[in-house]
Each structure stands twice: as C-alpha cells, then as structure tokens.
Amino acid sequence: MKLRKMMLNINGVDRMFMCDPENDKLSDVLRRIGLTGVKVGCGTGVCGSCSIILNGQVIRSCTKKISQVEEYSKITTIEGIGTPQHLHPLQVAWMNCGAVQCGFCVPGFIVSAYALLEQNPDPTREEVRDWFQKTRNVCRCTGYKQIVDAVMAAAKVMRGECSIEDIKFHNPEDGNYYGKPVVRQDALGKVCGLTDYGDDQALKMPQGVLYAAIVQPKVTHHAKILAIHTEEAEKMPGVVKVITAKDLIAAGGTNIMAEGQFHERSTVMTPSRKVLQDEKIYRYGDVIAMVVAHTHRQARAAAAKVTMEYEQLPEYLTYLDAVMPDAIRIHEDTPNIFCEQPVLKGAGLEDAEEVRDLIDKAPHVVEGSFSSSREPHLSIEGCVLQSYWGDDGLLTIQCKSQCVYSSIGRLGNCLGVPKDKYRIIMNPTGASFGWSTNAGDIALCAACTVVTGEPVSLSMSYEEHQHFSGKRCPAYSNGRLACDNEGKILAAEFDIGMDHGAYSWGGDDVMTKPARFTFFPYNVPNVAGLVRVANVNHAFGTAYRSYGSPQAYTLSEPLMDMMAEELGMDPFEFRYKNICREGDKNINSYVYPQYPMEKIMDTMRPIYEKAVADAKAADTPEKRRGVGIAWGGFNVTEGGGDSAEVALELMPGNKIRKYDTWHAMGQGATTGSLVVTLEALKEMHLTPEDIQLIQNDTKTCPDTGMAGASRSLYMDGNATIIAANKLLAAMRKEDGTLRTYDEMKAEGIETKYLGRYETNTTPGLCRLDPNTGIGDPTPAFTYCLNLAEVEVDTKTGKTTVLKFTCVDFVGRIGNIDAVNGQAYSGIMHGIGFALKEDYADVKKHANMFGAGTSYIKDVPDDINLIHIDGAISDGPFGSSGASEAFQASGHCAVLNGIYNACGVRIHEIPALPEKVKAGLDAIAKGEKPYEPKKYFLGSDMYEELENIKENPVQVGTQSFYVSLDDPTAERPF
CATH class of the missing domain: 3.30.365.10 (Aldehyde oxidase/xanthine dehydrogenase, molybdopterin binding domain)
Incomplete structure (x- = not known):
C-alpha cells in the first residue's frame, strides 16, 4: 500500500493526515481521524447521512474519493457546527421539535441545513424541502415534517426574531410532564454527532480486534450445495480464519437457530434456519461462510474469493409459485403451506358454506383479489455488531436488537454456548422498524468469536444487509363482501395467502394478524375466512411495523370502497354506517375494549367533506384529484402471556x-x-x-x-x-x-x-381458537382513520400525495412529540408502501434508492394529526400503545384516492406510475383498467374450511421443538 500525506482545513483547523489515495473515501478519512459524526449508511451516496460541507458545497462524503479532494480544501462536519457546551440553534431546534428519533441521519441533516441557512437565512418550508431533496438527505423515522419544523425554528433564532430559549422545552412548574414534549435524554449526543452507533463502536475498539465479512454466493435463490471452496480465501493477506458450518460444529455448536412454532396447526417440526448454510441455499441472501481477518478490507477481499459449487433447484419466488400442485417441498419436513388459521362467525360457526350462500343471495356483492409487496424496512443503518468474551466470562454481543433477551432464546444452542453465558447489549441504533427482532446477524458475528476465541466486528455493506435481513410478508388475497339494500354489511369472506419467505420462524404468528384485522373495525355479522402461510425462496418474513395487518387492509379497505360504489353511496357514509358501536363484536366474536370509532369519524367528517370539495374544484384532465379514506388499527401487547x-x-x-x-x-x-x-x-x-x-x-x-x-x-x-x-x-x-x-x-x-x-x-384474554378464529388475545387496540388527498398525472401515471390527515385514538399520550413522530413516520412508510417500496428484484432493489425509499418530496408536508382524547382502563395512566396503527392502512387511503381521482384501481401494489398509466390508457380505449383474476392459494377455501372442521385440534395439545438448550428436542406447548 502506498500512502499520501494530506493537509485539509477541517472545522477551521488545519489537519495533517495520511491516506490511501487508491481506496480511501473522504468519509473514511474523516471518521478515521475521529470525526465519527460523519455517519455512513448506504455507502453509495443515496441517503445523505455522510453529508459534509466541502468548499462551501454540501456533498456526500461516502462516494467522494480522497484523491478527488484538493489539498487545503475547507471542510465542515457536524463537530464544527456546535458542541454540547456551545450548541448551534439548529441543534437546539432538532432536540426540541421532535426531529431526533434514531438520530443516525441527524448529523447529515444538520450539516445540510447549516449550508442552506448560510445561503438563505429566511427560507420557506417548500424551499427547505427542495433543498433536502437536492442533497438527498433521507430520514426513515420522522416523515420529515418535524425536520422542516426544526429548520424553520432555528432560522427564526438566527434572524433574531426570537431567542434560543423561546424554542426550548422548559420543565413545567406544576411538575406535570406526562403528555408534554419532554426532550429525549439521548438527543444531545445525536445532534452533536457524538453518539457512537455500531460502526463508530467498531472504529474505536482496541488493537487486536478481528474483522469479519460474510460470504453470500448471490447466484441463486434455491440450490443444493455440492462444495464450498475456501482455499483461495485462506491464502489472502491478513486472513485469520475462513469459517464454515463444519468449523462451528467442531467448536461445539449445532449451527441450527432455535425457532419455535406457536400454532396448533403448524406442520413445522424441525428448525428451518442454519447460521451458515452447508446443504442448501434457500434464498438469495443466505450465508455459507465467514471470513475473519485483521482488517475490514482484508476480510472483504478474501470473502470475494470463496466460491460454491451447486446443483440448481426449482426457484419459487412468490406464494403463488410455491403452492402450485407440482411444486416440490422447500423444506423436507413440511409442506410449503405450513400453517392455517380459519375465521368463522355467525352462520359460519355452523357451516362455512352458509356464509357463501348468504353472500350468493345478497342483493349487493363485490369481490376482488389483491396483493401486497415484500416491503423492505430500509433503515439507514444496516447490520453492524461486535462480539467478544468479556472480562466477566460472558460471550458479549453489542448489536442492534429489539429484543435483547429474546435474542438469547433465538440463538438457542446454535453456538454451543449455555444461555446463561450470553450478554446481549444494544448499541445506539439507527432504527430497525422490525427487522432486528431476528437474531441471524448476532449468530454470525458471535460464531466468529466462538470459533476464533477473539473479539470480532462485523459490518455488512448495505447491499449485503438488504439481502440478509427479513422483509414484510407479501400477501395474496381473494375476498367478497355482501350488503343489504340499506347498505348494512351482511357477510364477508376472505382467503389470504401469506408469503413468509425461506424460513418459517414467526410465520404462524404473523398469520393470525389478518385473521384479526381484516374488516377492522366494522360490524360484520357473518364471516368465513382463512389465512394460510407458506415458505418460498425469497427473503424471509419478519416483523415490520403493523406486523401482518397492512396485508389485511389491502383486501378489506378497497372492498369497502367498491361496495360503496356498488350502492351509490359515499365511501365515508358507507363506513360510518358499518363501524362497530358499543356492544358490536369484531370478526373474532369479541367486543372491543374501546369504541372510539364514531367519535373518530365525526371528527374526520368535516375534513373529509372539505377535501372532497377541494379535489373537485382542482381536478383537471391533466392532473386528476381524488380523496381516499381507510380505517386501520392494531393490537397492543403480545397477548395473554406477555x-x-x-x-x-x-x-x-x-x-x-x-x-x-x-x-x-x-x-x-x-x-x-x-x-x-x-x-x-x-x-x-x-x-x-x-x-x-x-x-x-x-x-x-x-x-x-x-x-x-x-x-x-x-x-x-x-x-x-x-x-x-x-x-x-x-x-x-x-x-x-x-x-x-x-x-x-x-x-x-x-x-x-x-x-x-x-x-x-387482564380478565378474559384468550388466544384465537385454531378451529374457529374466536378469541381475544390482547387487552387493547389502537385506532386510526386515514384520509389521503392525491393527484394523478395522467401523462405519466405518477401519483403525488398532497395532503394526509389521520384521526387516531391511542389512549392518553405520554409524550406528544414521540407520538407525532411515530405517526409521521408510519404515514410516510404507508405512502411508500402504496407507491414505490419493494424488494422483489434482488438486483434492482439492492439499495435504498432502488428499493424505493421515500425522499422528502415523496411525502406531503401537509400532514394533519388529530389525537382523540381519552384513556384506556388497564393502561398505565390511561395510555395504550402508539406507532403500529399509523402504518396499518395509510397505503389503502392512497390507493383508494387514486381510484377516486382517475378510475384506476390498483390491485397489486406498489402503484408504480406505469401501472396507473396502463389503467388510464385502457380507460381511454374504452377497456377495463384491470382484468379481474382470482388467485389460486393452494386449495378451495371452503373445502379447506370443511377439512379443518372435520379435523379439529385442541388448543395447547401439540408438541413443539423449541428449546434453548436443544433446538431439536420437543416440549409441550
């Protein structure tokens, strides 16, 4: 390696350093000299977390080669804008306007905003948004609104229109903090760039720490492994060990992740996921080896030399492929459809076909089939973690995890380490939205420490993380809804197939969510439904905010609009007529613990009526305007055993x-x-x-x-x-x-x-009955009614959400800024889900930009949140939960808005411009914008419901294999 000496003026001080002109990026140099406020997320210049000011211009330092930087250039990073003792107004505003959430993007945003205000000290909100769009600063946590609020507040201080004290939260004199915008305790470090996330921890570890890189073959979705060749990798400079499954087993591990099935109808009896694959590749992101070396670059270079011989197997990339009669089993111990949950209510309790007869004879019936995408979480920070034997004798893993204790259970005996010898510590974390509930990355890093006995740091590239981490389960659904002539719902049927990807863990749990939230929160007296979940050769399904419920609303909320049209009734009025009121039961035959539905709709009514009038007035042939409405909600807690x-x-x-x-x-x-x-x-x-x-x-x-x-x-x-x-x-x-x-x-x-x-x-809580779907698993719900005002460009088919309103009930609010932040973020993710976010094409969707992350101009600044006041009886101080309801059904409001605007109903999301344009072109030709089709989900739903009726199971009687000490051992439920 040949080095170069350089001098740069950094934050007002001339700094001399050495660099590698062939390989170093500017971000590498700045971070290496201690300026870790420069965060690197995507590594490809599409997220802006690494933003700095170079000679007066905001740039993304992760793609700027150091060889392209002129010596003596002037650079400003977050460390040069303000310190904890001398904060800049932007930093104070970020802390006090709710703009700090995970905080990973914050230094880049503040640096970018600093440059804006240097040029334009009195920007409009739209000018701020235009600026961040140009600089490509991405935030997945805030929905951007609070960020713009912070810039506007700081600008007022800098112009002398108010003091810095005027924008701060001050402790209330009466001591009542609950519900107030109390500043987060961890905000100060984040706005100063001093919070050490995973890669910052790695950079500051002691000498002698080893670095790991994963080997993902990335050549197939499904194959039999014939041989793994590590010889060339082992000869590479700095390599300490190339670890495969046999090395982990030799060190005492089983190599098998401990997974559990919790549903009586699960057919999975053996764990389906290994730490390191040695027999088969089940999906594109599977890992077959780990390379451990003295430096990160050495590890990555050697990992590229590991090769695999394989025999190609059939690839089933969707649920529809995997459930065809001629499809082979992906996992030998179970059919591809590995669990089912029926839902029967009213007439269906006696005979599901009575529901079908009711629907067949009803005066008004609508039907449709819909599908939702494999939505990626797209947190800016990916898989970054460290493992080491602590001086207390514990195998310690510092990581991103939403469940540090559960992670120990999910590791099981895969590493050969007793459960009482683990210590899991959560690093400061750059968001997750659900993917870090899985412990796969923890197992990989810890395996390196178990095999080598040394401390190890693992940092995946963003592409590696994208292929490795789980995603929201796609779903395919068929449904019908029946009403009388007065517009009252008579009956509904739904058949939903959930695509859980390559591995089964959690599939039987997520499957129960559509069984609870399809047609939430309407009064549907007769129901026949079936939810099934299957393995396919794609990214495994994992938790994502509103876990399992968006797939339900993707079916039921369009059907509600379609029925309103069938009846000639306003979609708002149709919903108002059919919401549950005091004493009405949900589709699981239980009353709701709260009934805020009517108050929520009464609050939304004047807003809806104005939106409809505004859309009609602004509608043109070139820019069609529409309004979409959608109910949503989610449960609170994990149920009776929480x-x-x-x-x-x-x-x-x-x-x-x-x-x-x-x-x-x-x-x-x-x-x-x-x-x-x-x-x-x-x-x-x-x-x-x-x-x-x-x-x-x-x-x-x-x-x-x-x-x-x-x-x-x-x-x-x-x-x-x-x-x-x-x-x-x-x-x-x-x-x-x-x-x-x-x-x-x-x-x-x-x-x-x-x-x-x-x-x-909590009295009366019970799991869903595996034969009928009757049950009341959780003590509370959260409720949201969403209204999207959209515009469709008829020339391109592009949809823009102009305004969004959400009226919610989440119990008494503990911190208003936190709840608002979750709402704005959930709405943003919902808009992205509706319009662009996907992980179907592993080549196209390998980074944030390709997968459709939402930039600031993809989301409206005009987001109106209305929280219905009230308390729940069992919640602390009357509080419930917040977050997940806000991402449950916002996408349906957008999709319904597209139809209202231009007559194109999108049945398969995301609603990409080309899909909308194809529908518009069909309408222009006098054709149907969508040819109805019914999905084959494995068998006829009513035949399967009859089979379940004839083969009932008892709750809690099945044996399960999950065990912390021996994942192959059975235990009673």
Missing part, C-alpha cells in the same frame, strides 16, 4: 436510576421510560434531570420484553407503576412523608425494587 419487568433504584441525592429493556430504536424509548417514571413517582417532585436510565443490557437490566406489538409503553409503564409503588411504600414514614436516600441507608431499608407486570391479569 410480561415486563423494570427496576427502580433510589440513589444519593434522592435521584432515581431506572433499569429496563425498553429498546431505543428511535421510537422514543428514552423519553417514554422517563415520563412514565416521572408520573409514577410524581410524589417525589422529580425532574428529568433526576433520572438516569440504564437500558438494554441483559447483564444489568431486567427483561421488559421486546420493542414490538405496540407494547412498550403499556407494559413498561404498568411495570414501572408496580416498582414505584414498592419504592414509595418503603420510603414512606409513619407521618406520610418520604425518607431520603440517606435515611433509607441509615435504617437498612432496601433502595432498589423490581416491578413485574403480566397481561394475564
């Missing part, structure tokens, strides 16, 4: 230290945990500064459960109340006043208390 623990410890000075695993993915875990603690201990008159959070470390924190199922506030909050009540009881003197820390210690009274909350304390 539990959470937190610990509160009184510290000197009557400060509080709180321990929990409310995983900070960007959704507001720090501020959420903070405000429930302030509320639970309100008697102590604490301020945010009095509480220290210790989070997301399995060695030091109790298990609060995963960040998912909209459960965190509900579960952590209730557990915090229990712990707080114990602590306050211990502190209380006979006269009712509270002891101080010093008094507690002097009297020998314990100062640390554990609170544990279990949902089984």
Whole structure:
C-alpha cells in the first residue's frame, strides 16, 4: 500500500493526515481521524447521512474519493457546527421539535441545513424541502415534517426574531410532564454527532480486534450445495480464519437457530434456519461462510474469493409459485403451506358454506383479489455488531436488537454456548422498524468469536444487509363482501395467502394478524375466512411495523370502497354506517375494549367533506384529484402471556436510576421510560434531570420484553407503576412523608425494587381458537382513520400525495412529540408502501434508492394529526400503545384516492406510475383498467374450511421443538 500525506482545513483547523489515495473515501478519512459524526449508511451516496460541507458545497462524503479532494480544501462536519457546551440553534431546534428519533441521519441533516441557512437565512418550508431533496438527505423515522419544523425554528433564532430559549422545552412548574414534549435524554449526543452507533463502536475498539465479512454466493435463490471452496480465501493477506458450518460444529455448536412454532396447526417440526448454510441455499441472501481477518478490507477481499459449487433447484419466488400442485417441498419436513388459521362467525360457526350462500343471495356483492409487496424496512443503518468474551466470562454481543433477551432464546444452542453465558447489549441504533427482532446477524458475528476465541466486528455493506435481513410478508388475497339494500354489511369472506419467505420462524404468528384485522373495525355479522402461510425462496418474513395487518387492509379497505360504489353511496357514509358501536363484536366474536370509532369519524367528517370539495374544484384532465379514506388499527401487547419487568433504584441525592429493556430504536424509548417514571413517582417532585436510565443490557437490566406489538409503553409503564409503588411504600414514614436516600441507608431499608407486570391479569384474554378464529388475545387496540388527498398525472401515471390527515385514538399520550413522530413516520412508510417500496428484484432493489425509499418530496408536508382524547382502563395512566396503527392502512387511503381521482384501481401494489398509466390508457380505449383474476392459494377455501372442521385440534395439545438448550428436542406447548 502506498500512502499520501494530506493537509485539509477541517472545522477551521488545519489537519495533517495520511491516506490511501487508491481506496480511501473522504468519509473514511474523516471518521478515521475521529470525526465519527460523519455517519455512513448506504455507502453509495443515496441517503445523505455522510453529508459534509466541502468548499462551501454540501456533498456526500461516502462516494467522494480522497484523491478527488484538493489539498487545503475547507471542510465542515457536524463537530464544527456546535458542541454540547456551545450548541448551534439548529441543534437546539432538532432536540426540541421532535426531529431526533434514531438520530443516525441527524448529523447529515444538520450539516445540510447549516449550508442552506448560510445561503438563505429566511427560507420557506417548500424551499427547505427542495433543498433536502437536492442533497438527498433521507430520514426513515420522522416523515420529515418535524425536520422542516426544526429548520424553520432555528432560522427564526438566527434572524433574531426570537431567542434560543423561546424554542426550548422548559420543565413545567406544576411538575406535570406526562403528555408534554419532554426532550429525549439521548438527543444531545445525536445532534452533536457524538453518539457512537455500531460502526463508530467498531472504529474505536482496541488493537487486536478481528474483522469479519460474510460470504453470500448471490447466484441463486434455491440450490443444493455440492462444495464450498475456501482455499483461495485462506491464502489472502491478513486472513485469520475462513469459517464454515463444519468449523462451528467442531467448536461445539449445532449451527441450527432455535425457532419455535406457536400454532396448533403448524406442520413445522424441525428448525428451518442454519447460521451458515452447508446443504442448501434457500434464498438469495443466505450465508455459507465467514471470513475473519485483521482488517475490514482484508476480510472483504478474501470473502470475494470463496466460491460454491451447486446443483440448481426449482426457484419459487412468490406464494403463488410455491403452492402450485407440482411444486416440490422447500423444506423436507413440511409442506410449503405450513400453517392455517380459519375465521368463522355467525352462520359460519355452523357451516362455512352458509356464509357463501348468504353472500350468493345478497342483493349487493363485490369481490376482488389483491396483493401486497415484500416491503423492505430500509433503515439507514444496516447490520453492524461486535462480539467478544468479556472480562466477566460472558460471550458479549453489542448489536442492534429489539429484543435483547429474546435474542438469547433465538440463538438457542446454535453456538454451543449455555444461555446463561450470553450478554446481549444494544448499541445506539439507527432504527430497525422490525427487522432486528431476528437474531441471524448476532449468530454470525458471535460464531466468529466462538470459533476464533477473539473479539470480532462485523459490518455488512448495505447491499449485503438488504439481502440478509427479513422483509414484510407479501400477501395474496381473494375476498367478497355482501350488503343489504340499506347498505348494512351482511357477510364477508376472505382467503389470504401469506408469503413468509425461506424460513418459517414467526410465520404462524404473523398469520393470525389478518385473521384479526381484516374488516377492522366494522360490524360484520357473518364471516368465513382463512389465512394460510407458506415458505418460498425469497427473503424471509419478519416483523415490520403493523406486523401482518397492512396485508389485511389491502383486501378489506378497497372492498369497502367498491361496495360503496356498488350502492351509490359515499365511501365515508358507507363506513360510518358499518363501524362497530358499543356492544358490536369484531370478526373474532369479541367486543372491543374501546369504541372510539364514531367519535373518530365525526371528527374526520368535516375534513373529509372539505377535501372532497377541494379535489373537485382542482381536478383537471391533466392532473386528476381524488380523496381516499381507510380505517386501520392494531393490537397492543403480545397477548395473554406477555410480561415486563423494570427496576427502580433510589440513589444519593434522592435521584432515581431506572433499569429496563425498553429498546431505543428511535421510537422514543428514552423519553417514554422517563415520563412514565416521572408520573409514577410524581410524589417525589422529580425532574428529568433526576433520572438516569440504564437500558438494554441483559447483564444489568431486567427483561421488559421486546420493542414490538405496540407494547412498550403499556407494559413498561404498568411495570414501572408496580416498582414505584414498592419504592414509595418503603420510603414512606409513619407521618406520610418520604425518607431520603440517606435515611433509607441509615435504617437498612432496601433502595432498589423490581416491578413485574403480566397481561394475564387482564380478565378474559384468550388466544384465537385454531378451529374457529374466536378469541381475544390482547387487552387493547389502537385506532386510526386515514384520509389521503392525491393527484394523478395522467401523462405519466405518477401519483403525488398532497395532503394526509389521520384521526387516531391511542389512549392518553405520554409524550406528544414521540407520538407525532411515530405517526409521521408510519404515514410516510404507508405512502411508500402504496407507491414505490419493494424488494422483489434482488438486483434492482439492492439499495435504498432502488428499493424505493421515500425522499422528502415523496411525502406531503401537509400532514394533519388529530389525537382523540381519552384513556384506556388497564393502561398505565390511561395510555395504550402508539406507532403500529399509523402504518396499518395509510397505503389503502392512497390507493383508494387514486381510484377516486382517475378510475384506476390498483390491485397489486406498489402503484408504480406505469401501472396507473396502463389503467388510464385502457380507460381511454374504452377497456377495463384491470382484468379481474382470482388467485389460486393452494386449495378451495371452503373445502379447506370443511377439512379443518372435520379435523379439529385442541388448543395447547401439540408438541413443539423449541428449546434453548436443544433446538431439536420437543416440549409441550
């Protein structure tokens, strides 16, 4: 390697350094000299997280070769804009306007905004949006609205129109923090670029740490492995070890990830996923080997030398392919359709075919078939983690995880390490939205440490991460809806096939979501439904916000619009007539714990009526305007067996230290945990500064459960109340006043208390019956009614969402900025789901841009959130959950808006411009814009329902193979 000495003026100071002119990017150099506020996400210049100012211009440093930078150039990074002791107004505004969530994109945005305000100190909101569109700054957390708010607030300060104190949140004098925009405890480090995410941790590890690279053959979706050749890789410079499955097994591991099936109708009896594939390739992103070397570049260079001989097998890339009668089994132990859940209500309880007869004889019937895409999460930070044997003797993994304790269970015995010898620590995290509930990347990195005995850092490229990580399950659905002449729903049927990709873990769980949320929250008296889930040779299905419910709404919400048209009724009025009201039962034959539906619709009505009038007035042949409406919602908690623990410890000075695993993915875990603690201990008159959070470390924190199922506030909050009540009881003197820390210690009274909350304390919760779908698994729901105002360009078919309104009920709000942030983000993801986001083509969709990530101009700035006030009975301080409802059905509002605008109904999302244009062209020719088709989902639905009726199973009687110590051992349910 030949080096070059360079001098650059960085943040006002001349800095001398050495670089590799052949290989170094500008981002490499800046990060290596300690400026890790320069974050690298995509590595291909499409996300803007690495933005810096070079000679007065905002550039993306991850694609700028150092050889292209002139010596003595001037560079500004986030570290040169403000420090924790001397914050810039932009940094203060970001913290106080809700613009900090996961924070990974924040330094790049602030640098970009700084350059904008240097040029234009008084921008309009649209000029700010145009700027970020030009600089390609991507945020997946905020929906961009709060970012623009922050720029506008900072600009006012910089122009002298207000003081910096005017834009700050100040502690309320009455001590009531709940519901207020309390600033996140981790925001300061993020706005200063000082928060160390995964790659920052890797860069700052001690000498001697090894670096790993994965080997993904990326030549096929399905093949028998004949041989893996590592000889050339082993000869490469710096290589310590090329690890394959045989090495992991020789080190004592099973190489088999511990997976569990939790449904009585699951046919899967053996784990389907290995850490390192040695027999078959099941999907494009499978890993066959790991290369461990002294440097990251050496590891990657050697990984490219590993080759595989293989025998091609049939590739089934969709559910429809995998369930054809002549399709071979992807996994030998199970049919490709590996689980089913029926839903029967009303007439269907006696005989499902009675529902079919009701529909056949009804005066009004509509039917349709729909499909949804394999939506990628597209977090800007991908798979980055470190593993090492700690000085405490524990195998420690620092990683991105939404479930540090569950990750230990998912590792099982794959590495040959006892479960009590693991320590999982969550690194500061650049978002996830669900994919990090899977422990596959943890197993890969930890396997390198187990085999070599050395500390190892693993950083996947964004393309590798995109192919490796799970995605939202695509779904294919057929459905019919029947109404009487007055517009009241009589019956519905639905048949939904979910594509769970190459591996089965979680498939039987996600399958139950359409069984609960199809036609939510309408009063449908008679139902016959079936949900099936199958393996295919594509990215495996995993959690993604609103887990499983968007696929349900993709069917039911268009059918609601289609029925309104059939009846000649306004789609809003049709929904209003059919929402559940007090006492009405959902499709699972249970009453709702809350009935806010009518109030939500009453609140939305005038907004809807104005939107319809505005669309009609602005409609032109070139730019068609339309309005779409869609109901949505999601459950809260993981059900009757959910539990959470937190610990509160009184510290000197009557400060509080709180321990929990409310995983900070960007959704507001720090501020959420903070405000429930302030509320639970309100008697102590604490301020945010009095509480220290210790989070997301399995060695030091109790298990609060995963960040998912909209459960965190509900579960952590209730557990915090229990712990707080114990602590306050211990502190209380006979006269009712509270002891101080010093008094507690002097009297020998314990100062640390554990609170544990279990949902089984909620009466009546029960799982869905595997034979009928009757059940009430969770104690609460969240509810959203979405309204999209869209414009369709008839020349190109491009759809633009001009305005979006969401009226929701999520119980009492704990932190308004956090809830708003989740809403804006969920709406943004929903718009992307409707219009462009996909991971079907592994070549085209390998990076963020190709997969359709939403830039700022893809999302409207005009997003109106209306939170219906109210409390839920069992929630902490009346709170429920937030986040997932906001991504459940917004895509349907957009799709319904497209039809309302131009008469083209998109049955297969995303609604790419070419699809809309094809429909418009068909209409212009007097043809149908869409030729109806019914999907073959494996068998006739009614025949399958009859088969289920004749072969019932009992809840809890099936044996399951999941075991932490031996993943092949069976255990009773």
